[in-house]
Amino acid sequence: MKSITIKGSKRESVGKVATKALRNAGMVPCVIYGGDKPVHFSAEEKLFKKLVYTPNVYTATIELGGDKILTILQDIQFHPVTDRILHIDFYQLFDDKEVAMNIPVKLTGVSPGVLNGGSLRFTNRKLKIKAIPSKLPDYVTADISELKIGSKLFVTQIFNDDYTFMHPDNTVVVQVRTSRNAVEDEVAEDAEAVTEESTEAVAE
Numbered sequence: 001m002k003s004i005t006i007k008g009s010k011r012e013s014v015g016k017v018a019t020k021a022l023r024n025a026g027m028v029p030c031v032i033y034g035g036d037k038p039v040h041f042s043a044e045e046k047l048f049k050k051l052v053y054t055p056n057v058y059t060a061t062i063e064l065g066g067d068k069i070l071t072i073l074q075d076i077q078f079h080p081v082t083d084r085i086l087h088i089d090f091y092q093l094f095d096d097k098e099v100a101m102n103i104p105v106k107l108t109g110v111s112p113g114v115l116n117g118g119s120l121r122f123t124n125r126k127l128k129i130k131a132i133p134s135k136l137p138d139y140v141t142a143d144i145s146e147l148k149i150g151s152k153l154f155v156t157q158i159f160n161d162d163y164t165f166m167h168p169d170n171t172v173v174v175q176v177r178t179s180r181n182a183v184e185d186e187v188a189e190d191a192e193a194v195t196e197e198s199t200e201a202v203a204e
Helices: 016-024 045-052 185-203
Strands: 003-010 027-033 039-044 059-064 067-078 085-092 099-108 119-121 126-131 140-143 152-154 172-177
Touching: 003 045, 016 027, 027 045, 027 067, 039 045, 039 059, 045 067, 045 085, 099 172
Parallel strands: 003 059, 027 085, 099 140
Antiparallel strands: 003 039, 027 039, 059 067, 067 085, 099 126, 119 172, 152 172
16 A cells, blocks of 8 residues: 655644644644554645545654654544544554555446446445555456346455454345436347348358
């Protein structure tokens, strides 16, 4: 998984007055959990844009002086009116410790059911997985090339040895439903077969 580096400064004072002063200066107060004790720091708000305002998922390397801490974004608070970032919680990652994250799903292939007029329902655009940091993927791949009208792709059909899905086995990732203009797959296949036979007969 790709990582973003954020350079910050440790916070000596974490009271309301100090926090307000940081925000007025364009800084975001943050906390890193998961280690021996919480680490309080602040960084410029603009440094978080690529981490926050994106559909992609990244780990974040927090640089505090000479220390580098690998983390993931755990929680974020926005101002209810201006949408400015008020506070961010991070969780520290360790090489040998699994962590759970919501990862975006990327669809590949072309669904026969959609070609026949079916409606593609992308039910779960993100899936929660558990893995050690080095095995965290940028996205989970779901192949829809076998989905006909009425078919569903379950989470068990896109398993990967590198990580574990944190969902029940009957979780539907994507499905193809019938629609008003849909043609049954079998009918379409029969018609194609008849067309091929007719073409061969004319050729003979």
